[in-house]
Amino acid sequence: MKHCKRLNRRLAVALAACLMLLTGCAPQSQPAAPMQDAKQVILGFSQLGSESSWRIGNTKSIQEAAKRAGVQLMYENAEQKQEKQIKAIRSFIAYQVDVIAFSPIVEDGWDNVLGEAKQAGIPVLTTDRRINTADESLIVGFVGSDFYAEGRRAGRFLLAKAADMAQVNIVEISGTVDSTPMRERALGFRDELGGDTRYTILESVSGDFLRSKGKECMQGLLKRHSDIDVLYSHNDGMTLGAIEAIEAVGLTPGKDIIIITVDGEQAAIDLLKAGKINCVVECTPLIGDKIMELANKLAAGESIPRNIYSDERVFSEFDTDLADLPPREY
Numbered sequence: 001m002k003h004c005k006r007l008n009r010r011l012a013v014a015l016a017a018c019l020m021l022l023t024g025c026a027p028q029s030q031p032a033a034p035m036q037d038a039k040q041v042i043l044g045f046s047q048l049g050s051e052s053s054w055r056i057g058n059t060k061s062i063q064e065a066a067k068r069a070g071v072q073l074m075y076e077n078a079e080q081k082q083e084k085q086i087k088a089i090r091s092f093i094a095y096q097v098d099v100i101a102f103s104p105i106v107e108d109g110w111d112n113v114l115g116e117a118k119q120a121g122i123p124v125l126t127t128d129r130r131i132n133t134a135d136e137s138l139i140v141g142f143v144g145s146d147f148y149a150e151g152r153r154a155g156r157f158l159l160a161k162a163a164d165m166a167q168v169n170i171v172e173i174s175g176t177v178d179s180t181p182m183r184e185r186a187l188g189f190r191d192e193l194g195g196d197t198r199y200t201i202l203e204s205v206s207g208d209f210l211r212s213k214g215k216e217c218m219q220g221l222l223k224r225h226s227d228i229d230v231l232y233s234h235n236d237g238m239t240l241g242a243i244e245a246i247e248a249v250g251l252t253p254g255k256d257i258i259i260i261t262v263d264g265e266q267a268a269i270d271l272l273k274a275g276k277i278n279c280v281v282e283c284t285p286l287i288g289d290k291i292m293e294l295a296n297k298l299a300a301g302e303s304i305p306r307n308i309y310s311d312e313r314v315f316s317e318f319d320t321d322l323a324d325l326p327p328r329e330y
């Protein structure tokens with residue numbers, strides 16, 4: 001019976017793929033005609049977009065890991081739109097994939113579509129970001145970073161760096177409003193600074209994780225505040241944009257303004273080495289292999305841990321081993 005269901009599923013996927021070929025709507029990254037071994041696991045993955053080098057590295061990690069693991073990946077890019085992610089998840093349900101994984105752009109608004117996946121008996125994994133739901137059974141697990149811990153690490157660096165300062169004026173450029181990294185990186189940072197009244201967050205604005213918006217945000221912040229000591233930016237892309245804005249007004253990033261950023265892409269590590277960034281909190285996008293391992297387990301009916309967090313570190317001007325760092329993969 002289970003075998004028949006599986007064969008039907010394969011047929012449905014093959015038919016869907018043929019249809020997509022005929023209509024020119026094939027998934028962007030994977031072979032569109034999956035006439036392969038009936039045992040191959042099919043994973044539907046909805047990526048939220050391609051807003052940053054981090055995201056591009058994350059997509060590459062997932063696509064390459066799928067090939068290595070022999071998992072058939074049905075990949076969809078939602079281009080920063082929640083409606084497109086919901087549509088992609090519905091299409092995965094229609095194809096009767098074995099497992100669905102997705103990186104939710106925002107936390108709210110997933111209950112209906114995930115209820116449909118549950119109804120269809122398809123396990124759903126969130127990767128990188130989380131959802132907000134009263135029904136925990138809609139998701140079987142999560143793999144990604146601990147964004148709250150990242151925020152605390154950013155705060156911890158600042159406590160050490162600014163130990164001798166009498167007053168510390170901070171501006172924050174945060175990520176996409178209502179997204180997990182935006183919420184948790186902000187919270188962890190504030191919690192770490194605690195009730196120390198020397199620290200003041202002058203203003204917090206959202207740069208949507210985009211380099212162009214990071215630059216615009218910093219231009220505005222520099223116009224509105226003449227006494228900025230610290231920039232805390234939720235990702236490297238926005239930081240690179242903000243640094244352009246800081247240099248354009250004749251200030252020296254890393255000296256006139258302490259720069260703390262999150263991700264750890266190569267460009268940020270290079271600026272850390274050049275003294276223009278003071279601290280880079282690592283957030284790794286390289287979670288593809290873990291996702292494939294979990295997808296295979298779920299497809300085999302095995303249970304998986306509820307939360308799997310990546311091992312991450314901090315790179316800062318206090319490190320003595322920066323010259324020896326191996327090249328980053330994103």
Ligand code: AHR
Pocket residue numbers: 051052053054055128129181209234235236237262263283
């Ligand atoms: O969700 C992870 C965040 O999303 C990364 O920090 C950022 O660069 C990306 O766009």
